[in-house]
Amino acid sequence: MWKYTENAGRRNCDLSFANLYAWRMLYRTEVAEWGGFLVFRFYADGHLAYLMPVGEGDWCAILQALKEDACRLSHPLLLLGVCEDLMPQVEECMGEDCRVNANRDHADYIYLRESLAALSGKKLQAKRNHVNRFKALYPDYRYEELTDEWVPACLDLTRRWVESRQDEAEKRAVAAESEAIQRALAHREELDLRGGVLLVGEQIAAFTYGAPICRDTFDVCVEKADVEFEGAYTVINKEFVSRLPEQYKYVNREEDLGVEGLRKAKLSYQPEMLLMKYSVWSSCTVKAEIEECGLTPELHLIKWQTRALWSLCFGDTEEFMKLYFTRKYTPERNSCLVRDGRVVAALQRLPYRMMFGGGVV
Known part of the structure; x- marks a missing residue:
């Protein structure tokens, strides 16, 4: 995948190989090469779907090939995660034979790495206050790289996080994410994950990990914290991002999925851009x-x-x-x-x- 995504300039989190692998148990994702493109086929809410291909070549030919593949499987073509800059190709090739929908809930939040690392400026004063408050409350805290030593503690924090959910629908959703976290951490080295843990004494207060999407953009796949430690989320974010290589100008912190609290939190970090993504439907x-x-x-x-x-x-x-x-x-x-x-x-x-x-x- 990396030979397609490294220099493609595509920053959406859907293209993180770590994400695709970790969530395959839910989406049954398949990947293939066709005509100079990398193509993705999966199931979303029971419906056969495709990601926008990555590569160079005849866009009309590859979109027609995806449509024929979908129709062969008795489904219409459903393209998901189509970024705004690629909509001209879709509209030119598919014309009136498609319906387009923008979904704000699935827009990616993309930040400047330097901004998240420094938390400078008046708009991020509240975040600096959270960091200072955490340091005052827990002077014995420390940050360490995520290694095999800390994986069991990360999984235990994840388990407690799942068990704390009350709503049954939410429990099912977080249980699926828990399984994805287990898959990712079980293959941490093969997936080239970077991660970190925040410790207070010998107790884990938070952990995070991610992987590159392309040459200049890093995806934060997971960030979990024990809410008993005030400010843990802010501190793990700052500590982790400040250690990322300078080649990553941007950090993608993924979607808010329409969750009000999550949206408020992601906006509070002052994103550099909201990466809008569209879904495209075309009948057979x-x-x-x-x-x-x-x-x-x-x-x-x-x-x-x-x-x-x-x-x-x-x-x-x-x-x-x-x-x-x-x-x-x-x-x-x-x-x-x-x-x-x-x-x-x-x-x-x-x-x-x-x-x-x-x-x-």
């Missing part, structure tokens, strides 16, 4: 074919989102899914709940005939 059929089968583009999109939801909930085979959504599904038989342009619940009503009293009911 052209507009004329959609109209011919009696579905508007909106109904066609609902059909495929309902299909993805079905797959997520029930895990049926592709053969069954294709049979049902080709022969049984109709818009009239489907009721759905849509939030922010996405089907989040659906109900299927199918005709059922039976013999009763000598007749068909």
